[in-house]
Amino acid sequence: MNTEYDWITTPITAGLLRGALDLERTAHGLLPHRLPARARAQCADAQLAMAESQPSGVRLALRTRATAVELDTLPTKRHYVGAPPRPDGVYDLLVDGRLAARGSVAGGSTLTVDMATGTTGHRTGPVGTLRFTGLPATVKDVEIWLPHNETTELVALRTDAPVEPVPDRGRRVWLHHGSSISHGSDADGPSTTWPALAASLAGVDLINLGLGGGALLDPFTARAVRDTPADLISLKIGINLVNTDLMRLRTFTPAVHGFLDTIREGRPTTPLLVVSPLHCPIHEDTPGPSVPDLTALGAGRLRFRAAGDPAARASGGLTLAVVRDELARIVRQRAAEDPHLHHLDGRALYGEADYAELPLPDELHPDAGTHRRIGERFAALAFAAEGPFGAAQPSRKGPI
Template sequence: MTDWISTPLDSRVLRGALDLEHTAAGVRPHRLPAWARKQYPDPFLSLVEAQPSGVRLVFRTAATAVELDVLPTRTVFRGTPPLPAGVYDLLVDGRPGGRATVPGGNVLSVDTATWAMTLRPGPAGTVRFAGLPAGDKDIEIWLPQAEMTELIALRTDAPVEIAPDRGRRVWLHHGSSISHGSNAESPTATWPALAASAGGVELVNLGLSGNALLDPFTARTVRDTPADLISLKVGINPVNSDAMRLRAFGPAVHGFLDTVREEHPGTPLLVVSPILCPIQEDTPGPVVTESDDGKVVFRALGDPEDRASGRLTLSVVRAELARIIAHRAADDPNLHYLDGRALYGEADFAELPLPDRLHPDSAGHRRIGERFAELVFGADGPFAPGHARATHRRGT
């Protein structure tokens, strides 16, 4: 019989979360702090910020068996096929060491027409990894990127130590559903996780599906989070939600950047425009879902002629972002711009089309992650390892 050792689930073993909520079941990681969560009424944002994309347990141990009790909450959007069960990825000394899912859990049914939500309670389950190599090693357990997860207990068959500081730079990334990890096969297969691994950095992922909308509370969250490198992938959500016009978009970008720079005045800061998305290159939003031979796909409802009145398309926001960054970079040498089509453009779309017309699949995530690592973390990139580490005024 295994003699299990329990380890408290707190900020000492959790990375990538900005807040921990104590629930009746255990601990729920959040990617926006409590004060920010009070400032928005949107139920969809409440859902996605609690999905722990990029959040992982990190510790050092000689254990050969690890168990993690969890209560997942899976989301089902009415009228669409259910998503597969979330995946837990295990890394041993940075290398893949196992993959698991958990049966059961809560089911949250969402009506996208009204955003009414109905919760059907379900049982907790246990993630088990056994047969791990003997000897001291660094363990990471990455939580599913697209289902809320309450952590109940962590057990090992040998003592756990806090993972030592490896001196890696912290990369904070904010973006939309692609950055969140939509359609990626597992949490370490999202493009930010892949790029972070290739770049040798610690990831804080603020990719928020449908909610990269230049919200002031998100800007303040980025501002207040210690980081050595910051990237902002913005533009597609204001288009596909039809949330603003060009008159509002430009000042909102300036305001977001001004807020971040209040506490990160010299941090390398990269603004990335949207990747290629043909349905919205020249057609305004909003976007809706529809069925195409039984498959759920997206369609843009706007009229291309409305661009003249200030409605946004991806072509419009790319031009505006390039203009704004060029203007600001004259006085801010650590501010950089990357056209998202350098990560995924027309040739990539021909080879790896977007399955639902909006999001890449796992192969697309790999392509984007590899390109980002090459263009941004590479020797000539704005996040090249030789660049000086920035200091955040409120953190370390």
């Protein structure tokens, strides 16, 4: 700890955090979760456990005169066998809503993943310290966005002036659920994932339930969405169901209906937007699963390919084209009785022409520039005056 400042230590509590659905006390401190404990108890999948504990969209939100902030954390770094080392997770400091600085915490624990065998290993490491200085000495709102792709235990918060939670600003709350793209894969920072960018442009508060590899129409996720107070809900459905080769069309259709039914049990009139998959050439007409390209991995690059058989479409195999058509049909059917249900073709956010200009580096995930494009387009389409979220009024007073 730096002794240059007269530090005040403030307990990290739920009142100082935004974007988490649950907080777990650990031996080191506080671990934010993006799925509640009941949901986590219903699934033993290691991929989902990793994804939901990575705090995409989770941030400390403080009102303070402090000019210096220190945050002790215990991060968990990921290392993929055969791939280049991943950079340390990024923390974004926002002052009155504007990105003011970025930092990282070295060290921490390590999760080693062997993509070829599916095995993992864990090594515990030391707590590290993040430090921001030179902040204006006026009353301001300070947000520290935690790394979207790095599990982060919060250990201690220190400032050189008292802090209090940011008061409710009366902004609408937007809850978004999706895959690793919504989670933020390959974005350059936690406040510049496409959902975070869209939320900033629209002036709404984000709860990001983008779960890398975990957008699989799980009933426990639907219940988490249903039970979380939100004014606006969007669901980006499809790519994970294709690249896990989890379902056939016969099971996909009722699973989508069931997911929507569960949400509507508690949120009957909340604006609800169903978004179909972005353009992704390897799976447009070829079912999953997605598998690592071992040739690229041997050359030190992480890249994916489709391992399914295009002929499987005849027996209900899911491709992105099949999923888009079926989602559009489902929403048309339900919208006859649900005027608050809407549909957005994901290719309006990132289509074939975008891929030609900004290809997916690993054939599945967009880079930082593409995240910005998707976020800007989503804000323009969904939050426009005539868009599905444009004229929505707060609905949190409805049943939960």
